Amino acid sequence: MQTILNFLIKHNHWFLFILLEGISFMLIVRFNNYQGAAFFTAANSAVGGLYSAISDVDSYFGLQQENSTLLAHNKELTQEVALLRAQIAELKNREALLTDTVVQNIGPGYRFHTATIVSGSSNTANNYFVIDKGRSDSISSEMGVFNSEGVVGIIYQSSTHYSLVLPLLNSKSRTSCKVRGDNTSSILQWDGNDVRYSHLVDLPRHTRIAKGDTVVTSGHSAIFPEGIPVGIIDKIEDSADGMFYRARVELFTNFATLSSVFIVTKEGYEEQKELERTITKE
């Protein structure tokens, strides 16, 4: 301490020098226009530069919080985009349903829903699809599924928000069909080989059919209304026992590119099923 004081006392002329030069400098920048302007311009730009340097450094310390804010914001926006996409898809489906010519030709007494395929397969012997509608959307089993091309399949099981679709390309699938212009109904069944073809297996021999005839739903099973296109007869041959014709049908529906579908149900079908169940019990 003593050393420092001695040092300060010994060099006191330094302080006087700095004081007097300081006073002179203040006088210069205060009372001389040119020097004052030059000094304050330089000082202002120096202070401005200092401030911007400080804020540059400062902004780095806020980056952590900034980042988490942005992440949260990003999450919200992503969710919003997903929601909007879903809404757009839903609206598109409804629009497709309203403008679909097949739907327009179906008579009254049927209700329609739209759905989107969320997963599924079309290359195994027992294919299935999952759609994004379930019991909460009043979808239940044994409803018909089709799209603007043609028949897709039927609802096999429903959970709250999803349903399992048994497509035509499943060996368990049995769909009642007929040849357009002829009222004889027949069962459409898939042999598990080629995804482009299915077969009408029990066409009575008196049926007048030819290659190129259009196959549509018969409307007898009450799952599908009458007249939804299924495919075109491609080849006619005898069944194994020779009692029926077996017709190969080229399907209209392209199952590989399937994305949105319509679901159809007959009004009062639940009641009809209930009644049929009582017969089965007896």
Next chain:
Amino acid sequence: MTATYLIKLRDFVLFALVQVLIFAHIHLFDYATACVALIFLLKLPRHTSRNELLIWGFLMGLATDIFGSTPGMNAAAFTAVAFVRNTLLENFIPKGFADDIIPGISTIKTGRYLSYTSICTFLFYTVLYLLELFTIHYPLPLLIGAASSTLLTMLFVIIAEFFTRK
């Protein structure tokens, strides 16, 4: 002691008046000016303390500034010279000289005295012109101004020696 200060004060007023009334109006070739007020500072006795030199220098600069409407510039230059005067002077005084000598041709010989005064004067003008231009981007005009003013002032430093009391 008081008498010494009174004599210094008289000299101060005298040099200040001569400076602001006569020499402040000399501008030779637009460059050279003369500062005889500096002679007052250079001729203060050897043992004058740094603090006293600083006070005298600052006041002399201030007086010059007030009449020359250049507030602070001469004061800063005078203070700078006053600060280094003693250190410089010691380099030009051989060993064994009295502590209270007044720097001059008669006391420390012509060569040493002129070296000492010219260095101080050049320093003074360098600081003054630096503050006047307020930039280091024009070193050539600064050097020309400082050199020519130093030459002119040195002329009066030599003349002043003839008036000094023996």
